Amino acid sequence: MKAAIIHGGFDVRVEEVPDPVLLEPTDAVVRVLMSCICGSDLWPYRSTGPRRNGPARIGHEFLGVVQEVGADVATMRPGDVVIAPFMWSDGTCPHCLAGIQTSCLHGGGWGEDRVDGGQGEAVRVPQADGTLVVAPVAPDDERLPALLTLSDVMGTGHHAALAAGVGPGSTVAVVGDGAVGLCGVLAARRLGAERIILLGRHDSRVAVARGFGATDVVPERGDDAVARVMELTEGLGVPHVLECVGMQSSWDTAVAIARPGGTVGYVGVPNGMESGLPLRTMFGNNIAVRGGVAPVRSYLPALMADVLDGTIDPSPVFDLELPLDQVPDGYAAMHERRAIKVLLRPGR
Amino acid sequence: MKAAIIHGGFDVRVEEVPDPVLLEPTDAVVRVLMSCICGSDLWPYRSTGPRRNGPARIGHEFLGVVQEVGADVATMRPGDVVIAPFMWSDGTCPHCLAGIQTSCLHGGGWGEDRVDGGQGEAVRVPQADGTLVVAPVAPDDERLPALLTLSDVMGTGHHAALAAGVGPGSTVAVVGDGAVGLCGVLAARRLGAERIILLGRHDSRVAVARGFGATDVVPERGDDAVARVMELTEGLGVPHVLECVGMQSSWDTAVAIARPGGTVGYVGVPNGMESGLPLRTMFGNNIAVRGGVAPVRSYLPALMADVLDGTIDPSPVFDLELPLDQVPDGYAAMHERRAIKVLLRPGR
Numbered sequence: 001m002k003a004a005i006i007h008g009g010f011d012v013r014v015e016e017v018p019d020p021v022l023l024e025p026t027d028a029v030v031r032v033l034m035s036c037i038c039g040s041d042l043w044p045y046r047s048t049g050p051r052r053n054g055p056a057r058i059g060h061e062f063l064g065v066v067q068e069v070g071a072d073v074a075t076m077r078p079g080d081v082v083i084a085p086f087m088w089s090d091g092t093c094p095h096c097l098a099g100i101q102t103s104c105l106h107g108g109g110w111g112e113d114r115v116d117g118g119q120g121e122a123v124r125v126p127q128a129d130g131t132l133v134v135a136p137v138a139p140d141d142e143r144l145p146a147l148l149t150l151s152d153v154m155g156t157g158h159h160a161a162l163a164a165g166v167g168p169g170s171t172v173a174v175v176g177d178g179a180v181g182l183c184g185v186l187a188a189r190r191l192g193a194e195r196i197i198l199l200g201r202h203d204s205r206v207a208v209a210r211g212f213g214a215t216d217v218v219p220e221r222g223d224d225a226v227a228r229v230m231e232l233t234e235g236l237g238v239p240h241v242l243e244c245v246g247m248q249s250s251w252d253t254a255v256a257i258a259r260p261g262g263t264v265g266y267v268g269v270p271n272g273m274e275s276g277l278p279l280r281t282m283f284g285n286n287i288a289v290r291g292g293v294a295p296v297r298s299y300l301p302a303l304m305a306d307v308l309d310g311t312i313d314p315s316p317v318f319d320l321e322l323p324l325d326q327v328p329d330g331y332a333a334m335h336e337r338r339a340i341k342v343l344l345r346p347g348r
Numbered sequence: 349m350k351a352a353i354i355h356g357g358f359d360v361r362v363e364e365v366p367d368p369v370l371l372e373p374t375d376a377v378v379r380v381l382m383s384c385i386c387g388s389d390l391w392p393y394r395s396t397g398p399r400r401n402g403p404a405r406i407g408h409e410f411l412g413v414v415q416e417v418g419a420d421v422a423t424m425r426p427g428d429v430v431i432a433p434f435m436w437s438d439g440t441c442p443h444c445l446a447g448i449q450t451s452c453l454h455g456g457g458w459g460e461d462r463v464d465g466g467q468g469e470a471v472r473v474p475q476a477d478g479t480l481v482v483a484p485v486a487p488d489d490e491r492l493p494a495l496l497t498l499s500d501v502m503g504t505g506h507h508a509a510l511a512a513g514v515g516p517g518s519t520v521a522v523v524g525d526g527a528v529g530l531c532g533v534l535a536a537r538r539l540g541a542e543r544i545i546l547l548g549r550h551d552s553r554v555a556v557a558r559g560f561g562a563t564d565v566v567p568e569r570g571d572d573a574v575a576r577v578m579e580l581t582e583g584l585g586v587p588h589v590l591e592c593v594g595m596q597s598s599w600d601t602a603v604a605i606a607r608p609g610g611t612v613g614y615v616g617v618p619n620g621m622e623s624g625l626p627l628r629t630m631f632g633n634n635i636a637v638r639g640g641v642a643p644v645r646s647y648l649p650a651l652m653a654d655v656l657d658g659t660i661d662p663s664p665v666f667d668l669e670l671p672l673d674q675v676p677d678g679y680a681a682m683h684e685r686r687a688i689k690v691l692l693r694p695g696r
Contacts, residue, residue, distance in 0.1 A: 094584055095608050100634055103608035163636070236442055260443050260451035263638070270631055276624020283618055286448055288511070288638035290611070292631040 003120025004327045006058045009048045020124035025070040028128035035062035035118045037342045059119025060086040060110040061151035082132040085297040086152040091130025101297040121346045133300045149314040155296025157183025163291035164240040164265030168192030176244035177205040179317040179341040184242040189213030229257040258287045266291035318343040351468025352675045354406045357396045368472035373418040376476035383410035385690045407467025408434040408458040409499035430480040433645040434500040439478025449645040469694045481648045493663040502662040503644025505531025508590040511639035512613030516540030524592035525553040527665040527689040532590040537561030577605040606635045614639035666691040
């Protein structure tokens with residue numbers, strides 16, 4: 001079968017790899033219907049120098065059809081359509097039971113150690129019962145792209161909104177117009193936010209954000225963005241801020257626009273945070289920060305129900321669809337910001 | 349009248365100053381019954397080099413008897429005993445109405461600009477209605493030291509516990525055995541915590557913490573302290589951590605012992621945070637941080653009721669009482685850790 005392999009910076013190739021087989025009685029083998037490329041896949045893609053552990057499978061967002069299950073797998077059977085969260089987990093340890101499956105004592109990431117990546121024709125899924133969620137749809141359902149966003153970006157945007165305390169009537173600001181920021185807008189609207197200010201400047205992304213419920217758009221950056229948001233909020237700031245980037249400048253902006261007593265929900269993977277969080281501003285203004293790597297497995301059932309009944313449709317974050325064979329083009333398109341998010345279908 | 353004046357590092361003197369008078373119709377003049385020295389007073393006390401703005405009044409925790417009120421003051425009259433929070437505020441701006449009086453649009457700190465410090469025989473209080481809380485007690489009530497803690501340390505410990513999400517049955521860790529950490533223990537118990545782990549090592553402070561409700565004491569520091577707390581929590585960590593110090597090492601410990609999905613309530617004034625918050629650990633483990641400069645004005649009525657009916661008695665944090673004349677000895681005693689917290693009474 002074919003799968004994407006990362007060899008180094010700017011070097012992702014589609015290669016022939018062995019078909020996956022069951023290794024543990026808790027495994028499932030899933031034939032991939034769709035996978036996609038994540039903003040966080042760009043970090044290793046953009047890295048320079050040789051990879052520490054050599055070439056590796058990559059990709060952590062996928063859905064597919066169960067092909068085979070181990071003897072201990074109880075919640076799915078061959079033929080079921082399943083959605084994979086971006087980390088796998090046993091579902092039974094204390095952290096999983098507390099809803100923080102990303103901290104599972106017996107779980108991990110895709111494409112690490114002996115675990116497959118998701119950008120391929122098939123995947124061995126460890127801890128299938130704790131990891132996968134069965135979707136009651138056929139393999140050709142037109143809602144599959146929307147369901148695929150629950151692997152990561154939509155659940156991550158929801159985590160940011162939930163962490164920021166968004167609720168009915170909230171005023172919210174979303175820092176970042178990547179796929180996660182856009183899903184943060186949609187999640188905030190789903191939670192009842194009344195006013196949603198997007199800090200972003202790319203026309204195609206802003207258009208998606210408007211469709212998702214953004215009521216105001218601030219294209220400025222840095223101090224100008226802060227001044228503009230303050231203007232929009234009568235000088236008081238925003239009670240609920242979603243940090244969906246993870247860089248120093250976005251964090252500084254997120255904290256600066258937060259209203260005293262407000263909360264920054266953060267999901268951007270920290271990257272190049274040279275001077276750290278602006279702790280003195282946080283301290284003086286009583287700004288809470290809450291979030292982290294999103295336990296999307298927790299959110300999958302509720303978000304799936306809302307996708308299936310049409311309450312939300314996050315699929316517009318996919319603006320480029322490619323066959324798996326063209327995965328190198330997909331990475332290049334996201335790196336060059338020609339695409340918000342790339343959907344991959346196995347095939348020629 | 350006499351008041352404490354800070355002239356520079358390790359140089360606090362008691363000097364003759366003009367009696368305070370009403371300057372605004374919203375002012376009150378308060379004769380001080382008791383004031384005290386705060387851990388945060390030690391930062392300017394320990395600083396070296398000349399003071400930027402010259403000698404200044406100091407002290408931000410006091411209670412006293414109203415002597416005179418301006419024409420617009422409605423909630424108190426001469427003779428009333430009043431408690432002052434460690435910042436003054438108008439009580440009517442949007443931030444005050446939201447309970448974040450420390451961010452009052454028209455408020456400020458004591459001993460700044462033309463505002464008196466609290467370590468003196470009398471104080472002009474701006475925005476008296478928004479700032480002061482009348483205590484229904486006589487000027488010789490024996491509960492005055494307990495009420496004085498509501499000016500800062502008890503309200504600050506309560507802020508940490510509340511921010512950390514402490515509730516009935518909680519397991520809590522308190523990092524720091526200063527007066528605020530000790531009050532954090534008492535606040536956690538008041539909120540119903542079942543298990544309270546104090547990270548501290550000074551015998552006299554640990555004894556107070558035990559009296560306040562600490563169930564476990566971890567005297568180790570750094571990695572050893574983290575290992576010990578993990579041992580005490582079956583390797584899972586603590587859901588509610590109170591950071592009551594504000595230094596790099598205490599923050600690193602607080603985040604390291606937090607359970608995935610847990611919250612660090614923070615009230616330690618950030619000081620010497622060379623490498624910032626451990627954001628990658630926070631991100632990976634979904635650790636929230638919430639807190640800041642405590643809006644003790646919000647908490648004063650409820651905490652006062654609990655002091656008056658005997659539910660809590662934070663007064664054991666005062667282990668040295670001195671007349672105002674000996675304020676230099678009080679600073680030295682706290683600097684040298686001979687005293688947890690020094691109570692000052694005007695007089696010889």
